[in-house]
Amino acid sequence: xxxxxxxxxxxxxxxxxxxxxxxxxxxxxxxxxxxxxxxxxxxxxxxxxxxxxxxxxxxxxxxxxxxxxxxxxxxxxxxxxxxxxxxxxxxxxxxxxxxxxxxxxxxxxxxxxxxxxxxxxxxxxxxxxxxxxxxxxxxxxxxxxxxxxxxxxxxxxxxxxxxxxxxxxxxxxxxxxxxxxxxxxxxxxxxxxxxxxxxxxxxxxxxxxxxxxxxxxxxxxxxxxxxxxxxxxxxxxxxxxxxxxxxxxxxxxxxxxxxxxxxxxxxxxxxxxxxxxxxxxxxxxxxxxxxxxxxxxxxxxxxxxxxxxxxxxxxxxxxxxxxxxxxxxxxxxxxxxxxxxxxxxxxxxxxxxxxxxxxxxxxxxxxxxxxxxxxxxxxxxxxxxxxxxxxxxxxxxxxxxxxxxxxxxxxxxxxxxxxxxxxxxxxxxxxxxxxxxxxxxxxxxxxxxxxxxxxxxxxxxxxxxxxxxxxx
Amino acid sequence: xxxxxxxxxxxxxxxxxxxxxxxxxxxxxxxxxxxxxxxxxxxxxxxxxxxxxxxxxxxxxxxxxxxxxxxxxxxxxxxxxxxxxxxxxxxxxxxxxxxxxxxxxxxxxxxxxxxxxxxxxxxxxxxxxxxxxxxxxxxxxxxxxxxxxxxxxxxxxxxxxxxxxxxxxxxxxxxxxxxxxxxxxxxxxxxxxxxxxxxxxxxxxxxxxxxxxxxxxxxxxxxxxxxxxxxxxxxxxxxxxxxxxxxxxxxxxxxxxxxxxxxxxxxxxxxxxxxxxxxxxxxxxxxxxxxxxxxxxxxxxxxxxxxxxxxxxxxxxxxxxxxxxxxxxxxxxxxxxxxxxxxxxxxxxxxxxxxxxxxxxxxxxxxxxxxxxxxxxxxxxxxxxxxxxxxxxxxxxxxxxxxxxxxxxxxxxxxxxxxxxxxxxxxxxxxxxxxxxxxxxxxxxxxxxxxxxxxxxxxxxxxxxxxxxxxx
Numbered sequence: 001x002x003x004x005x006x007x008x009x010x011x012x013x014x015x016x017x018x019x020x021x022x023x024x025x026x027x028x029x030x031x032x033x034x035x036x037x038x039x040x041x042x043x044x045x046x047x048x049x050x051x052x053x054x055x056x057x058x059x060x061x062x063x064x065x066x067x068x069x070x071x072x073x074x075x076x077x078x079x080x081x082x083x084x085x086x087x088x089x090x091x092x093x094x095x096x097x098x099x100x101x102x103x104x105x106x107x108x109x110x111x112x113x114x115x116x117x118x119x120x121x122x123x124x125x126x127x128x129x130x131x132x133x134x135x136x137x138x139x140x141x142x143x144x145x146x147x148x149x150x151x152x153x154x155x156x157x158x159x160x161x162x163x164x165x166x167x168x169x170x171x172x173x174x175x176x177x178x179x180x181x182x183x184x185x186x187x188x189x190x191x192x193x194x195x196x197x198x199x200x201x202x203x204x205x206x207x208x209x210x211x212x213x214x215x216x217x218x219x220x221x222x223x224x225x226x227x228x229x230x231x232x233x234x235x236x237x238x239x240x241x242x243x244x245x246x247x248x249x250x251x252x253x254x255x256x257x258x259x260x261x262x263x264x265x266x267x268x269x270x271x272x273x274x275x276x277x278x279x280x281x282x283x284x285x286x287x288x289x290x291x292x293x294x295x296x297x298x299x300x301x302x303x304x305x306x307x308x309x310x311x312x313x314x315x316x317x318x319x320x321x322x323x324x325x326x327x328x329x330x331x332x333x334x335x336x337x338x339x340x341x342x343x344x345x346x347x348x349x350x351x352x353x354x355x356x357x358x359x360x361x362x363x364x365x366x367x368x369x370x371x372x373x374x375x376x377x378x379x380x381x382x383x384x385x386x387x388x389x390x391x392x393x394x395x396x397x398x399x400x401x402x403x404x405x406x407x408x409x410x411x412x413x414x415x416x417x418x419x420x421x422x423x424x425x426x427x428x429x430x431x432x433x434x435x436x437x438x439x440x441x442x443x444x445x446x447x448x449x450x451x452x453x454x455x456x457x458x459x460x461x462x463x464x465x466x467x468x469x470x471x472x
Numbered sequence: 473x474x475x476x477x478x479x480x481x482x483x484x485x486x487x488x489x490x491x492x493x494x495x496x497x498x499x500x501x502x503x504x505x506x507x508x509x510x511x512x513x514x515x516x517x518x519x520x521x522x523x524x525x526x527x528x529x530x531x532x533x534x535x536x537x538x539x540x541x542x543x544x545x546x547x548x549x550x551x552x553x554x555x556x557x558x559x560x561x562x563x564x565x566x567x568x569x570x571x572x573x574x575x576x577x578x579x580x581x582x583x584x585x586x587x588x589x590x591x592x593x594x595x596x597x598x599x600x601x602x603x604x605x606x607x608x609x610x611x612x613x614x615x616x617x618x619x620x621x622x623x624x625x626x627x628x629x630x631x632x633x634x635x636x637x638x639x640x641x642x643x644x645x646x647x648x649x650x651x652x653x654x655x656x657x658x659x660x661x662x663x664x665x666x667x668x669x670x671x672x673x674x675x676x677x678x679x680x681x682x683x684x685x686x687x688x689x690x691x692x693x694x695x696x697x698x699x700x701x702x703x704x705x706x707x708x709x710x711x712x713x714x715x716x717x718x719x720x721x722x723x724x725x726x727x728x729x730x731x732x733x734x735x736x737x738x739x740x741x742x743x744x745x746x747x748x749x750x751x752x753x754x755x756x757x758x759x760x761x762x763x764x765x766x767x768x769x770x771x772x773x774x775x776x777x778x779x780x781x782x783x784x785x786x787x788x789x790x791x792x793x794x795x796x797x798x799x800x801x802x803x804x805x806x807x808x809x810x811x812x813x814x815x816x817x818x819x820x821x822x823x824x825x826x827x828x829x830x831x832x833x834x835x836x837x838x839x840x841x842x843x844x845x846x847x848x849x850x851x852x853x854x855x856x857x858x859x860x861x862x863x864x865x866x867x868x869x870x871x872x873x874x875x876x877x878x879x880x881x882x883x884x885x886x887x888x889x890x891x892x893x894x895x896x897x898x899x900x901x902x903x904x905x906x907x908x909x910x911x912x913x914x915x916x917x918x919x920x921x922x923x924x925x926x927x928x929x930x931x932x933x934x935x936x937x938x939x940x941x942x943x944x
Binding site: 284393 | 475476477478479480482485559560561563564575576577579580581582585590595596597598599600601602603604605606607608612613628629630631632634635638639641642666669670687688727728729730733748749755756757758764767768771772774775776777786787788789790792793795796797798800801802803804805806807808809810811812813814824825826827828829830831833834836838839841842843845846847848849850851853854856857858859860861863864865877907908909910912913914915916917918919920921922923924932933936937939941942943944
């Protein structure tokens with residue numbers, strides 16, 4: 001089970017930059033509030049935009065596992081490559097799962113050593129990235145016939161995914177004729193929307209984006225599960241880990257509920273101590289991209305101009321990703337000596353899946369202390385040293401510890417942060433499930449791309465941004 | 473030539489969150505100051521820790537190109553794989569150059585389509601990452617005999633690189649016996665230090681980390697040039713771009729000197745408008761990892777507790793990397809509605825090296841606006857729409873525009889930020905070239921790893937961090 005160590009967030013350790021331990025007393029206001037919020041979340045559990053909390057429990061779990069496995073079985077042996085097309089919540093989780101649970105050399109391995117097809121998640125509309133991957137699949141990768149496209153879009157109208165889809169549909173049709181539909185698995189709305197209509201018309205295999213599950217809370221739905229299962233990731237264990245964490249996150253004691261506690265620490269340090277930058281710094285390269293997933297969850301859920309009463313609050317915290325030990329040589333100078341405006345969250349791994357020992361015999365005195373030690377010893381000593389150095393500079397920090405990296409613990413991690421986000425939304429009194437500020441950019445894009453009905457947006461953009469000066 | 477468009481940093485555009493245009497008048501204080509700082513930088517140019525400014529100019533340039541090319545020539549045809557071992561300034565730039573200038577599919581391409589060996593930059597001591605890459609090279613990758621290791625460490629005592637080196641030295645010796653030295657090219661101090669001694673003893677090919685060039689200013693020295701040249705990157709053009717930018721960055725007019733201007737914008741917005749988070753958001757996947765290189769430069773150079781007079785200032789800004797369009801679906805909600813504490817720097821590309829067109833013929837009304845357009849059109853429309861949306865929310869932002877992505881423009885970009893960092897250091901009156909806060913963590917690591925003479929550090933760490941409570 002993951003543990004959360006937050007001693008370094010307390011005033012005992014980091015002076016006035018930390019929280020008073022009295023805040024955690026059984027009779028304290030935060031403890032009482034946490035109890036009330038837990039009760040409130042129990043009431044809304046499985047309703048409205050809180051339906052993501054149903055994902056790791058039957059009957060939703062059983063239904064999704066069944067549908068995903070059926071789709072995976074139908075694809076087995078047919079593909080050398082899988083290209084996931086999606087963006088934001090339809091890509092960040094998929095990338096994070098691959099990175100955490102498949103080896104870094106996965107795509108290079110011969111097919112006999114790989115549990116699934118080579119996997120590319122294209123989460124952008126960069127013509128070079130897209131073109132190179134597509135060209136590679138079409139030639140050296142074994143051909144488009146042997147390439148599966150996993151298109152993920154609830155509505156089908158997200159411009160990036162729509163453009164990607166239109167391109168691959170065209171090249172697949174040219175390469176394969178009418179049989180091309182067998183190379184597409186779409187994850188989309190089960191009953192309505194543009195992508196649904198296209199899927200019905202063209203006969204793609206589809207999997208559901210469940211109702212009431214927002215993009216950034218969807219990684220443990222078929223959105224993330226299909227591509228993970230295709231690569232041999234144990235999706236049952238992933239959901240099992242989430243369910244285990246869910247049980248812990250229903251406890252009404254602040255000190256025993258890791259999601260409530262994590263939210264409380266970050267919101268309290270953010271709002272009362274000015275720690276508005278929330279760094280996530282895994283000491284494990286494979287967990288680094290989980291930080292991108294976390295960035296979306298934390299930024300888009302909590303970054304809100306108005307609270308639920310309509311008052312302007314400019315809420316939110318800036319999530320920052322960092323990597324240990326690498327960023328000790330890049331960011332720690334700033335973290336220790338720059339503005340004291342951060343909380344640093346470490347991820348630590350007790351036992352890695354692969355160990356490397358540092359050999360004896362170099363015969364250089366200055367390096368003899370490394371001889372015979374494991375790389376894990378060094379990595380975790382560096383982490384502990386950094387933690388200590390931050391405490392010495394009164395910089396609050398905490399550690400989430402993985403006993404091992406596996407699907408179950410990654411499931412726990414995802415769940416911990418998703419529930420913590422719900423708590424943080426309630427603590428800040430903002431709507432954690434909307435993203436109103438994204439609309440204007442979408443409309444402006446439509447305008448600039450010449451979509452009918454958006455001409456006025458183009459005029460406004462052009463008149464706002466046009467200048468002949470202030471360029472060098 | 474790169475252009476810098478900063479109209480959206482001005483009060484005309486973003487109200488009180490922007491800078492007054494009067495600041496840029498020829499007689500204004502900042503303009504006068506910039507002139508004085510330019511004169512000051514001309515005086516220190518090529519001395520002390522400003523010796524990195526010599527890199528793109530002869531005789532240093534010619535000497536480095538000669539040495540690097542000789543080393544590359546000696547390696548030509550002998551290797552299927554290259555593993556770069558380094559950390560911080562000995563890795564971030566190398567990774568950024570590969571990512572910007574080699575295709576994303578580079579390592580997957582057959583050797584006939586690749587100008588150099590497959591390339592892995594290992595910038596961590598993660599046993600899984602390290603073990604998997606080493607195992608892969610030893611087996612499926614063609615064997616350790618066909619694997620070149622580029623070890624980069626000025627002193628040889630950086631624990632991470634030392635550990636990596638000790639491991640690969642051992643496996644190479646076991647695989648190849650005494651001939652193993654031919655598989656190592658070390659970039660290190662030309663005359664002293666632990667790695668220098670090892671190189672001399674064991675007969676490795678070496679290239680210099682030049683004196684007076686700090687790690688984060690070293691990418692355009694052999695530190696970055698060797699691995700780049702091995703992959704067919706035009707290092708002459710890279711340095712040529714840097715030299716071109718250098719000429720622009722010597723101009724004494726604030727408005728005509730892009731480095732002085734960039735530094736002024738960020739320091740002024742940071743110190744007078746509370747914009748302390750400095751986001752770099754390329755709209756090009758290949759440029760994304762340049763943001764990691766920038767993060768080190770900006771954080772480690774400017775994040776300082778005391779200024780040059782010894783006064784406590786907690787200077788510095790938090791560099792944040794983001795990616796367009798991806799992070800429109802992740803961070804832009806926060807950037808528009810959260811705390812107004814950021815400056816967003818976009819990177820925009822006029823013409824990509826590869827284009828993809830969105831085909832006609834889908835026959836879906838809601839998506840017809842995309843038909844026949846290029847992916848670049850969509851990408852750059854999204855960027856412009858985001859820029860507009862930020863302006864609407866009074867969030868200052870600027871754009872650095874690449875006409876194309878190539879070695880010359882990447883060289884310009886690197887140089888622009890390096891000189892801007894010098895200016896920013898002077899503007900903040902801090903030492904941009906030291907990193908005093910990194911020492912404590914290094915000593916604590918030595919203590920925890922049992923290095924002789926550091927026992928007291930271990931005791932202090934343990935007594936500071938030991939707790940039995942505050943864990944869940």
